[in-house]
Structure formats: C-alpha cells, structure tokens
Amino acid sequence: MKNLEKKSIFKSILCLFLTIPLYAQVKLNGHINDVQTNEPIPYATVILKNLEDQFVIGTTTNENGFYELNSEKGDYTIQVHFMGFKTYSSTIHLSKTLTKNINLISEELQLNEVTIIAKKTSVQQLIDKKIINVGQDILSSGGSAATVLSQLSEVNADENGSISLRGNENVQILVNGKPSPLSNAELLTQISASDIQTIEIITSPSAKYRSDGLTGILNIITTKKVKAGITLSNNASINSLGAFSGGTSLGYGKKKISYKLGLSYRKNKSNSAYQRQRFGSFPYLENSKSDYRGHVYRINTGLDWFPNKNNEISWSAQYSDNTHSSDIKGYITDVNTTQQQDLLNKHIHRTFKANGNYRHNFEKEGNFFEIDAQITSNKNTLTGLFFPNINALDNITKNKIQTTDFAFDNVNQLSEIIKLETGYLWHTRKLDNRRQLIETTTSEENYNYKYTTHALYALTHFKLKQFEIQTGLRLEFFNRNAQFKTENVNVNSNFTNLFPSIHFKYSKNDVHTFGLGFNRRTSRPRIYQINPISQQSNEFTFSKGNPNLASEFSNNIDLSYLFKMKEFSVSQTFSYQKKEQSIYRNLKISSEGVQTFSYDNYSGSDVFGIEIALTYKPLKWLDSRFNFNWNYENLNASSIDFSSDYSRNYQFTFKNDFSLNEKLNTNISWRYQGSSNGLYQKRSELQNLDFGLRHALFNNDGNLSLRVTDIFNTREYRGREFGEDFERFFSSKPSSRAIHLAFSYRFSKGNIEKRNKKERAYE
Numbered sequence: 001m002k003n004l005e006k007k008s009i010f011k012s013i014l015c016l017f018l019t020i021p022l023y024a025q026v027k028l029n030g031h032i033n034d035v036q037t038n039e040p041i042p043y044a045t046v047i048l049k050n051l052e053d054q055f056v057i058g059t060t061t062n063e064n065g066f067y068e069l070n071s072e073k074g075d076y077t078i079q080v081h082f083m084g085f086k087t088y089s090s091t092i093h094l095s096k097t098l099t100k101n102i103n104l105i106s107e108e109l110q111l112n113e114v115t116i117i118a119k120k121t122s123v124q125q126l127i128d129k130k131i132i133n134v135g136q137d138i139l140s141s142g143g144s145a146a147t148v149l150s151q152l153s154e155v156n157a158d159e160n161g162s163i164s165l166r167g168n169e170n171v172q173i174l175v176n177g178k179p180s181p182l183s184n185a186e187l188l189t190q191i192s193a194s195d196i197q198t199i200e201i202i203t204s205p206s207a208k209y210r211s212d213g214l215t216g217i218l219n220i221i222t223t224k225k226v227k228a229g230i231t232l233s234n235n236a237s238i239n240s241l242g243a244f245s246g247g248t249s250l251g252y253g254k255k256k257i258s259y260k261l262g263l264s265y266r267k268n269k270s271n272s273a274y275q276r277q278r279f280g281s282f283p284y285l286e287n288s289k290s291d292y293r294g295h296v297y298r299i300n301t302g303l304d305w306f307p308n309k310n311n312e313i314s315w316s317a318q319y320s321d322n323t324h325s326s327d328i329k330g331y332i333t334d335v336n337t338t339q340q341q342d343l344l345n346k347h348i349h350r351t352f353k354a355n356g357n358y359r360h361n362f363e364k365e366g367n368f369f370e371i372d373a374q375i376t377s378n379k380n381t382l383t384g385l386f387f388p389n390i391n392a393l394d395n396i397t398k399n400k401i402q403t404t405d406f407a408f409d410n411v412n413q414l415s416e417i418i419k420l421e422t423g424y425l426w427h428t429r430k431l432d433n434r435r436q437l438i439e440t441t442t443s444e445e446n447y448n449y450k451y452t453t454h455a456l457y458a459l460t461h462f463k464l465k466q467f468e469i470q471t472g473l474r475l476e477f478f479n480r481n482a483q484f485k486t487e488n489v490n491v492n493s494n495f496t497n498l499f500p501s502i503h504f505k506y507s508k509n510d511v512h513t514f515g516l517g518f519n520r521r522t523s524r525p526r527i528y529q530i531n532p533i534s535q536q537s538n539e540f541t542f543s544k545g546n547p548n549l550a551s552e553f554s555n556n557i558d559l560s561y562l563f564k565m566k567e568f569s570v571s572q573t574f575s576y577q578k579k580e581q582s583i584y585r586n587l588k589i590s591s592e593g594v595q596t597f598s599y600d601n602y603s604g605s606d607v608f609g610i611e612i613a614l615t616y617k618p619l620k621w622l623d624s625r626f627n628f629n630w631n632y633e634n635l636n637a638s639s640i641d642f643s644s645d646y647s648r649n650y651q652f653t654f655k656n657d658f659s660l661n662e663k664l665n666t667n668i669s670w671r672y673q674g675s676s677n678g679l680y681q682k683r684s685e686l687q688n689l690d691f692g693l694r695h696a697l698f699n700n701d702g703n704l705s706l707r708v709t710d711i712f713n714t715r716e717y718r719g720r721e722f723g724e725d726f727e728r729f730f731s732s733k734p735s736s737r738a739i740h741l742a743f744s745y746r747f748s749k750g751n752i753e754k755r756n757k758k759e760r761a762y763e
Contacts, residue, residue, distance in 0.1 A: 035103035040065025145191035153627030167631030172213030204517035207472025237742035280726035282593030294324025391539035394438035577607035683719035
C-alpha cells in the first residue's frame with residue numbers, strides 16, 4: 001500500500017513538472033499596420049529575442065497583417081522587419097495573453113511629408129513564392145510592365161514584352177491572379193509601370209495555383225488602394241524615340257464605399273534591323289528594317305463596398321484598345337535575282353473585362369469565404385499586306401476569344417499551427433478564328449476551339465516555431481473541342497489529372513533559411529501552338545500550329561538556402577525538372593524551299609538550374625545587388641528534328657542604388673546574357689548598361705525621373721539556325737539606346753481603406 005502511495009506521489013510530481021512549461025506558455029498576437037495608411041502589412045517578419053539579444057521565436061504576418069507567437073513568460077525584445085519600413089523594436093513583458101498592434105513607419109516619411117509608394121524595389125521570400133515590392137524604381141519610371149520586368153534580376157525580359165523565366169518562355173502571366181486572352185507581349189506593353197504594386201515570382205507553385213505553366217507563374221498585382229476622401233494621381237513620360245504616355249487615376253471614398261476611375265494613353269514607337277542568310281539547297285539573303293508604331297487606350301473603373309465588418313463586395317470593369325503596326329521593308333536575294341518585298345502588319349486588340357467579388361469574414365481572425373466571377377471578351381483583327389505579292393498573299397485574320405470564370409475559396413485557421421485552404425474553379429474559353437485571303441477565290445479558313453476546366457484543390461499549412469510545411473493536392477478535369485473546317489479536322493479529348501505539391505521551410509535564428517519544394521505541373525498548348533491557320537512573314541517563311549498537340553507535364557524539385565544579416569544576404573536555389581511529352585517548336589524546309597515553323601510533342605527532357613542572388617549595403621547611401629542564373633536542358637529523345645540534343649543559357653545582372661541626398665537618387669544597372677545554345681540555334685552574347693536619376697518634388701508628392709537605356713548601344717546579337725540540309729545566319733539590332741523623361745504627381749487626403757480580395761489564379 002505504501003509503495004502504491006509513493007508511486008502515486010511520484011507520478012503527480014512528474015506530471016506537475018511536465019505541465020509547468022505548458023502552463024508557462026503565453027500568447028502574443030496583434031496586427032502590423034502602416035502608420036500613415038492604417039493598411040495591414042502582410043508577410044512582415046516578427047521575432048522575439050531575449051534580453052541577451054538571442055533569437056527565441058519568429059513568424060510572419062498573414063495576408064491581413066496578423067501575427068501570433070507562443071512563448072514562455074518573461075521579458076523580451078520584439079522586432080518587426082519589412083522592406084521599405086523602419087525596423088520596429090521594443091521591450092515587452094509577457095505574463096499573460098497579450099495583444100500588441102504595431103504601426104511601422106515608412107523609410108520615406110520625413111516630418112509631415114507622406115509618400116505612400118516605396119522608393120526602392122524590395123524582395124520577400126515566402127515558402128512557395130518570391131514577392132517583389134515594386135516602388136518608384138527609377139529605371140522603370142514612365143515605362144510599362146515590360147519595362148519593370150526587364151529590370152528584375154530574376155526575369156529575362158525586354159521592353160517589347162519578350163519574357164522567359166529560368167531560360168524558358170513557358171511562363172504563365174497573371175494580372176491580380178487572373179490570366180488574359182492577350183499574348184504575353186501584348187499584355188505587358190499595355191500595363192503602366194505606375195499601376196504596379198507587387199510582382200509575385202512563383203517558380204514552385206503550390207496546388208492552389210492553376211496547374212498550367214511549367215516554368216512557373218508571374219502574378220502582377222496592380223495598386224488597388226482607395227481613400228476615405230480623395231486621391232488623384234497623374235503621370236506623363238516621353239523618350240528620345242518619339243514615344244510618350246500619360247495617365248490619371250481618381251479615387252473617392254466614404255466610410256463604407258469607395259470609387260475609382262482611371263484613364264491612360266500610351267504611344268509606342270521603336271525600330272530594329274535584322275538580316276537572315278540561308279545556305280544549302282535553297283539559299284537566300286534577306287535584309288530588313290522594321291518600323292513599329294502603336295497606341296494603347298485604357299479606361300478602368302470600380303467600387304468597393306463594406307456593408308459591415310464581416311462582408312465586403314467589389315465590382316470592376318476595364319476596356320482597352322491596343323492598336324499597332326509594323327512597317328517592314330525587306331530586300332530578298334535568291335539564286336536568280338534581288339527583289340524588294342515590304343510587309344505591313346497591322347494588329348487591333350480590343351478587350352473588355354468585368355469582375356465581381358464577395359467575401360465573408362468570419363469572427364476568427366484570418367478565416368473567410370470568397371466568391372469571384374469574371375467575364376472577358378477579346379476581339380482581334382490581324383492584317384498582313386505584302387508589296388509586291390511575291391509568292392505571298394494579303395490576308396486578314398479575325399478572332400474572338402470569350403472567357404468565363406467562376407471560383408470560390410475558403411480559408412480556415414483550424415488551430416494556432418494549422419491552416420486549411422480549399423477551393424473550386426470553373427473556367428471556359430472559346431475561340432472563333434477566321435482568315436480571309438484578299439483578292440483570291442479561295443474561301444475563308446475557319447478554326448473553332450473551346451476548352452473547359454473544372455478544378456478542386458486543398459492546401460494545408462503547418463507552422464511550428466522555426467518549421468513550416470505546406471502540402472496540397474489539385475484535381476483537374478479538362479475537356480477540349482476543336483474544329484478546322486477547311487481541312488475537316490476535328491479534335492475532342494478529355495483528361496483527368498492530379499497535381500500534388502509539398503513545400504518545407506526551416507528558419508534558424510532569422511539568419512539561416514532552408515527550403516525544399518516539389519510540385520507537378522502541366523503546359524496545355526497555347527492557341528497559337530494549335531491553330532492550324534498559317535501565318536506568313538515572306539515568301540520563304542511560314543508558321544503553323546498543330547491541332548493534335550498534346551499537353552506536356554513535369555515534376556519539379558527546388559532546393560534553396562538563404563543567409564541573411566543586417567547589411568548582407570546571399571541566396572542559392574537549385575532546381576530540377578523532369579518533363580514528359582515536351583512541346584518544342586521545330587523548323588523544316590519544304591521541297592519548294594519554304595521554311596515552316598510548327599510544334600510537336602517529344603518524349604521528354606531533364607532540366608537543371610542554378611540561381612545565386614547577393615545583396616550588400618556597405619554604406620548608408622549604397623545598395624548593391626548581384627544575380628546569376630544558369631540553365632541546362634537535355635533532350636531525352638532522338639534529335640532528328642534538331643541540330644542539338646541540349647540547350648544552355650546563363651546571365652548576370654549587377655545593380656547599384658545610390659542615395660545622394662534625401663531627395664536625389666541614382667541607379668546604375670548592368671545585364672549580361674551569355675551566348676546560348678538551343679535545340680536548333682546558337683546565339684551570341686548581348687549586354688546593356690542602364691542609368692537612372694530620380695528627384696523628389698513638392699514635399700515628396702511629385703517625382704521627376706531621367707533614365708538612359710543601353711548607354712553604349714551594345715544590345716545586339718547574332719546567331720545560327722540549323723536544320724536538315726540547310727543553315728541560316730541571323731543578326732538583330734533593336735533601337736535599345738534611348739533617353740526617357742517621366743514626371744508623376746500624387747495628391748491625397750484621407751485614410752486608405754483596402755478591399756481584402758484574394759489574388760486568385762484563373763486559367
């Protein structure tokens with residue numbers, strides 16, 4: 001009996017000691033906001049340190065700026081970090097649950113002066129994406145979204161909208177989480193740089209994102225801030241090539257409702273020269289000069305309504321007219337003679353889209369249910385006229401693309417460490433494409449295409465002190481129907497696919513961060529890849545889609561490491577991609593000597609990549625950034641259609657920001673793209689050096705910016721293309737050297753109210 005009593009007492013004492021740490025744990029939570037706008041700051045870093053300045057625990061705020069930490073009772077120092085804001089630091093005493101809301105002060109704030117937009121572009125690394133906070137970057141002032149992307153070290157892009165990620169052009173571009181029926185180039189050149197708030201670079205997407213896009217997703221988030229009061233923003237720019245732009249945005253709001261109206265116009269102008277020379281059975285020499293002219297009109301409007309604290313409703317609409325032409329003057333020499341053949345391409349793209357959104361916020365912080373619907377109508381007229389018609393026919397192509405989307409999402413914080421996200425997406429896109437040959441008896445060509453996607457996803461996020469684990473699964477049902485009436489071709493196919501994802505992140509002492517990600521992705525054929533109606537650029541060159549093209553798939557692994565100190569950071573990412581049914585463009589010569597570009601599926605390939613990013617602030621007035629990335633792809637099939645069974649590319653970027661004084665800043669940027677080897681072509685290296693200057697005016701409400709692109713006029717390249725029984729040399733020199741002058745002014749009065757709207761990924 002005594003032994004039993006002793007055992008009972010021992011167990012009681014043991015349980016008491018085991019439970020002491022549990023009872024000693026107390027909760028610290030709150031919101032992180034911008035002191036001037038009272039707007040929540042998502043993804044800010046919140047850490048606790050003991051009084052010996054040793055790291056104890058840390059976290060990041062959610063989309064609503066909310067944070068929560070659990071620690072033992074005692075005295076601590078709480079620190080909050082977010083790029084573009086001054087670091088917050090304060091001592092606190094934890095004896096019971098404490099709610100502490102913290103307001104961060106912008107680094108731009110001086111006395112009573114208020115600047116809402118950040119001065120410098122900054123980067124945040126999350127578990128499954130990288131967020132670029134785009135400020136008033138002096139090398140993109142007065143430009144377009146293409147200009148902004150061309151300044152990012154992580155992206156290979158130019159101001160004409162050509163873009164690739166990790167050396168691959170298979171990139172899905174979204175605007176506020178939604179795709180556009182326009183091509184990437186058309187889309188990027190019509191969005192003003194001043195409208196961009198952040199850019200999400202998602203190279204390892206989780207299951208909640210749409211599955212399309214092997215290399216990843218670029219999500220451009222435009223500014224959606226409105227005020228209880230009035231906000232007026234104006235900007236204008238001009239460059240030495242003759243291009244100019246202007247825009248204005250007006251916001252007006254009351255306590256529960258706000259309105260926004262924006263107008264913009266952009267005149268684009270550029271020129272380039274190129275040469276092509278083919279050897280083999282059908283030799284020819286082509287020398288051409290291209291004059292590009294275009295304009296973009298854009299109008300947008302919207303409203304946000306807050307009937308009560310739990311419900312939010314918004315509506316928006318936008319119309320754009322993007323018209324441009326290329327006047328190409330060419331001289332073609334074959335074995336018999338030299339003739340001039342000019343080509344006038346005129347494209348008209350008119351797009352209307354409307355979006356409606358409802359969100360219900362539950363009482364528990366961070367839990368919500370959201371419904372979103374969007375309709376997009378895009379009409380295009382593409383005209384090609386040849387002077388004279390040497391084995392080439394004048395033509396007009398008209399197509400209409402109708403897109404409808406409906407989605408709902410639910411976010412549920414199940415506990416302090418577990419969050420569950422679920423959702424559904426219905427997406428349909430319909431294409432009606434017609435081409436008419438001018439002054440011929442040939443009947444018009446007609447191609448109709450429609451596809452529908454139903455998608456379900458579930459995503460679970462676990463967070464425990466320094467560890468984060470995110471697992472997800474996406475189920476998609478895909479159907480497509482296509483008819484090419486001219487050649488009586490019909491395609492009808494159905495697919496059901498699973499797309500898993502898992503991400504792991506470990507942070508130690510807020511200095512070392514390790515990441516590991518896996519996902520499965522697909523790339524469904526783009527419309528231009530399957531459209532069988534051919535496009536002709538001269539008597540020797542055609543491009544044509546393949547209506548039987550199948551989707552390609554890939555399994556992707558990313559391994560990353562980040563070392564971060566106060567003035568220095570370095571990150572390294574290693575990526576591997578296993579492709580299946582890879583889609584590649586091929587190049588063939590017909591028996592008449594006509595060169596045709598088309599698309600086919602191949603067995604697959606292995607892709608390897610390395611990215612290194614370094615930031616250093618050696619002086620208070622100097623910020624330096626260096627980036628290097630290298631990519632290599634090995635084709636796992638016969639290279640009968642290619643001259644090589646591998647491709648390789650790499651690039652360096654080096655940027656320096658100088659703060660000369662409180663109002664004057666300058667920037668020097670150098671980009672070097674090394675020589676590349678493709679499956680059927682090789683290209684020489686190219687490089688450019690850019691310079692920018694920005695001066696703040698009118699108590700920081702205005703800015704005057706000057707930038708010079710490609711100072712030494714070195715952005716040009718040469719290359720060779722190979723194929724069966726032919727070889728072609730080419731060279732290109734765009735009008736890359738230019739002087740740009742831009743001015744912007746913002747007037748505002750009132751408190752910002754932000755609509756909490758999920759950035760979703762439509763297809």
